[in-house]
Amino acid sequence: MKIVVCIKQVPNTNEIRIDPIKGTLIRDGVDSIMNPDDKAGLETALQLKDDNPNTTITVLTMGPNQATAILREAIAMGADEAILLTDRTFAGADTWATSLTIASAIKKIGFDLIICGRQAIDGDTAQVGPQIAEHLNIPHVSYVSCVETKGSSLIVKREFEDFYQRIKVQTPCLITSLSSMNKPRYMRVGRIFDAYRDLDIKTMGQVDINIDPEELGLKGSPTKVRKTETKQAKKSGVVVELDPKESAEKIISLLAEKYII
């Protein structure tokens, strides 16, 4: 089985700074990590490979050159091949242009299964995975928490808030993985050395995926971010610690003071 795992480098912080003019994320000076849902997706692929050593795992990311750090991490965890999708024309892409770019690259690479994380902790859209599947015209299952192979099909568990579905899906297909589905393995010492000393990261650009630059990056992005802001933290509430009757009276008077009741 040939698995392509899509991973994204994200800032390791909840305090994301936004470029006030472009409305895009500022990544400089922020510690970066592999997106947790994506890392769980990679672990899922590695477990499938543990069960069936004929499996090959290609990790793919779209981003600037510094994103090679997570590709090397993926190789050190056990992936076979790493590809960086990078080109000036890809910059500023929204989810539509991103998924078109990635889907076009994956079409060239070939696959039986594509695994994407459910969503990235920076953008939180959860759109790229399903959109890749739409571009490739293949079935997809999102919010997956468990995968088994059965011949050329997969049996997956799709999580909802209070129930789950068990779905049989024919490959080639795409799934989006939840970070809660497993505990990703550590990198292996020897593979870290290989990944940093000898590994050539293959890159693909606009020419390789052969898509009109007008459809890529900021130009190909129908989404325009008008304004993004960080929510102000709420003030801490008031805790009333009297006996129940007095507390109820106190709370009623506080709510009345604020014209809530």
Added chain:
Amino acid sequence: MDFSFAKEYEVCRSMFREFAENEVKPLAEEVDEEERFPLETVKKMAACGMMGIPIPKEYGGEGADTLTYILAVEELSKVCGTTGVILSAHTSLCAVPILEYGTEEQKQKFLIPLAKGEKLGAFALTEANAGTDAGAQQTIAEDCGDYYLINGSKIFITNAGYADIFIVMAMTDKKAGTRGITAFILEKGMPGFTIGKHEKKMGIRGSSTCELILEDVKVAKENVLGKLGKGFGLAMKTLDGGRIGIAAQALGLAQGSLDETISYTMERKQFGRAISKFQNTQFQIADMHCKTEAARNLVYKAAWKKDRKEAYSLDAAMAKLFASEVAMEVTTKAVQLHGGYGYTREYSVERMMRDAKITEIYEGTSEVQKMVIAGSILR
């Protein structure tokens, strides 16, 4: 001169740190309290290649180097001295000498499973009457033609209760003194080879420190490690390497207790402010930090010289002497800065201070290190 690490070392260090925080730290208190060997951690270390860091890939290892292995011991020891010494004894005292002195057959048979972490290693030199005077071995290996018959006992053997492969020193020629000592590779379960008393210790209480009892143990001639009569030199060279590992353990203990103290003193309030605002605390922490950093430089330099195949015996002795004494001093100050709380088992600095003491004793006491150092400069 370049004090920076290549990226692969930084990534290894951060992986070791994450592993230590997530897998080792949560067990440290229990392992100490219950004197329990953390076998599950050894299996987890094996899964990420930590049991064979400086061993070439062709022998099941990771193909990294001493410096990388030292970073692993340091990071583990920052949170658990027991786990640090398990890795140190396994690697420096068992896997590495088989790599350096073993025949191809011995490497295939013993080194590969050690490096993969399928088997755990130990090293047995010390006897009841042969401590610092390691040449006074009373364990005898009698040549019986096809095999040796070994009789005797060893004490204070790290990892003993859980080890599968042991390097054991024995006298093959009683009259020849240290030139009559030979190293053998023994396996757990050999008839006549049993594990004796488990020591109850002040620190590193999860580490399995036991007596080995050897009663008419038949050992095949192909299990001689290195040359006949060259065991003492092999043991001394092995301990040179081992000392860098123990120095790294000491360094980890010092750094771990310093880290705990920094966060504690920034939180703990007395007289209306954090105790880190008092000049006494600041001066103590400045001293602790400087000494720890100086120890780090000595430890890394010794590892770096070993990796460059330069003579490193003096560097290893200096690193071990200095780092272990810094560990004792820094962990003691850490307890003092924690006040009464630091004396309780609620806070990990109490355990770290107990763990630090052994680093001044095993694999050559501080006094032995001074003998080595003086011996190599007063020539």
